Amino acid sequence: MHQIRKIFPVLFLLMLISGCYTKKIVYNVYYTKPFDWHPEEKRDSTIRFFSPYFQGLKIFLDPGHGGTDRKNKGPQGLAIEADVNLKVALYLRDYLTKAGAVVNMSRDRDTFISLDDRSRLANEWGADIFISIHHNAPARPDDIYTNYTSTYYHAFPSDYEYDHSSHDIARYVQRDLAYAMGNSGGLGSFDGTYSDYLIYPKAGFSVLRKTNAPRILVECAFHTSAYEEQRLVIDEFNQIQAWGIFRGLGRYLRAGIVRLSIANDSISISKQKQIEINIDDQNVGIDTTFYVAQIDTQNVKAFFRLSKNEKKIIIPIFNMNMRPGLYELKVVVKNINGNHSFPFRRKIYLMK
Numbered sequence: 001m002h003q004i005r006k007i008f009p010v011l012f013l014l015m016l017i018s019g020c021y022t023k024k025i026v027y028n029v030y031y032t033k034p035f036d037w038h039p040e041e042k043r044d045s046t047i048r049f050f051s052p053y054f055q056g057l058k059i060f061l062d063p064g065h066g067g068t069d070r071k072n073k074g075p076q077g078l079a080i081e082a083d084v085n086l087k088v089a090l091y092l093r094d095y096l097t098k099a100g101a102v103v104n105m106s107r108d109r110d111t112f113i114s115l116d117d118r119s120r121l122a123n124e125w126g127a128d129i130f131i132s133i134h135h136n137a138p139a140r141p142d143d144i145y146t147n148y149t150s151t152y153y154h155a156f157p158s159d160y161e162y163d164h165s166s167h168d169i170a171r172y173v174q175r176d177l178a179y180a181m182g183n184s185g186g187l188g189s190f191d192g193t194y195s196d197y198l199i200y201p202k203a204g205f206s207v208l209r210k211t212n213a214p215r216i217l218v219e220c221a222f223h224t225s226a227y228e229e230q231r232l233v234i235d236e237f238n239q240i241q242a243w244g245i246f247r248g249l250g251r252y253l254r255a256g257i258v259r260l261s262i263a264n265d266s267i268s269i270s271k272q273k274q275i276e277i278n279i280d281d282q283n284v285g286i287d288t289t290f291y292v293a294q295i296d297t298q299n300v301k302a303f304f305r306l307s308k309n310e311k312k313i314i315i316p317i318f319n320m321n322m323r324p325g326l327y328e329l330k331v332v333v334k335n336i337n338g339n340h341s342f343p344f345r346r347k348i349y350l351m352k
């Protein structure tokens, strides 16, 4: 008895030092600090560099899961997906706010928000860009090796509901996020972007289907990877993840966004003979070799009218034998840097 009392503190100390008091596997995890993020002066100068493009832009962040929905976790139970999503989103909010963007979030704490509410809140707020943040899991639950970074856009390019600008943002964010984390993309996509129809055919992800703004869903990495799990619980690594998304967005915006508008959505067939859509390309320049113009999902011909004073894409309707009534118009153009216009789908009323 006397001997045990003497030995116990020594044993306890030994256990502490050797780390054998825990059964958890500890990998020697590795990550690099992006050169423009570390040290802090570099980070601030990069934020300043991108800030002209973020001014006043309304960015809605949607950290996936939370509250009662927090069952997704890593093999050792260290990384809870809901919590990692939130941490990355909060760091991203800091960077975006510092750059001059206006940021709103579906949740900024551990609480349950329905999928419908996530889209509804973004739509009601009038978000310019919607980013849903998640971490991935493989088809086989016992697979602790699969790990890559992927970014989703809605529908396939041949579908009416596809939005070109969402795919543009997906490409930029995916590239910089994967680079910052030191991950590659998955199989079957060279640039690491995927249609959500590959996961849920003809439906896709609810938050991408129901949100109006250009929208993406990032699966930063697999929280189910035994190795990745241990990086995802490192605070500094979550900041680097957020930085990857921030820089991708910054580069996307720097290439210029394009917005379309229509002055009057009641058009007289006999008097106007054409539909005129205004182009705001932030003076980057329009690539006149590309356009999509559709009336009630059917392709129609259009032409550009570009001068110093006006930038328009024009759809002649005098030779189309259109009856008066309500139609849906969809138009896409792109700028000379390859960025497509924000979603433009509008009901128009054709009068006699």
Ligand SMILES: [Zn+2]
Residues within 6 Å of the ligand: 064, 065, 072, 081, 134, 135, 136
């Ligand atoms: Zn998720």
